[in-house]
Amino acid sequence: MTDSMPVVFVVDDDQDIRTSLTRALGQRGFEVIAYDSAEAFLAAYDGEQAACLVLDHGMPEMTGLDLQALLNAQDSPLALVFITGHGGVPESVQAMRGGAVDFLEKPFRQSVLVERIETALELAETRRAARELRRGIKARFDRLTAREEEIVARMLANPAEVSSKEIGNFLGISPRTVDHHRARILEKLEVRSVVELVDLVTRLRASGGMASP
The missing domain is CATH 1.10.10.10 (Winged helix-like DNA-binding domain superfamily/Winged helix DNA-binding domain)
Structure with missing residues (x-):
């Protein structure tokens, strides 16, 4: 990974979606790292990097909402944009309450996704800074x-x-x-x-x- 390019993680069990998003977002100047499952992503992610996570809702085993809940419990600085082919209102409400930037239904316009990713990257940096502040202050109280x-x-x-x-x-x-x-x-x-x-x-x-x- 490089420091000069904003990082977008893509987690989707659909190979075609991963390939198309990797290509399209890469052309927009993002560094895209794709995974075919939430478990594969968790195995690679260090828990520290502030980035955007484009996350499929309806994956087998660990769903997108499951991954969101886990990341929130870990105080992750990631900002999430959900994408889904069959998510309903309850799922979108849960995702937004969990802090997601948006819950987009497939197919979606690429320009909309890019806009949400840019918002997510700003949010991720804000979360990273807030977490560093918390850690520094709590270290003093320790x-x-x-x-x-x-x-x-x-x-x-x-x-x-x-x-x-x-x-x-x-x-x-x-x-x-x-x-x-x-x-x-x-x-x-x-x-x-x-x-x-x-x-x-x-x-x-x-x-x-x-x-x-």
């Missing part, structure tokens, strides 16, 4: 000890009552001990104040992270 996590939770739950004395009374420890923990917390999280700590957690949640660190 540095905290159990006691430091308790103090952070208290600071976030009661932003107006974050003095060392108030936190110490709540946790049953001395204000001086709280001061020591607070200094370590700010250092580990790479922030300088409670305001910056709250902002860090807000950014984590906005990027799709957990409700609490």
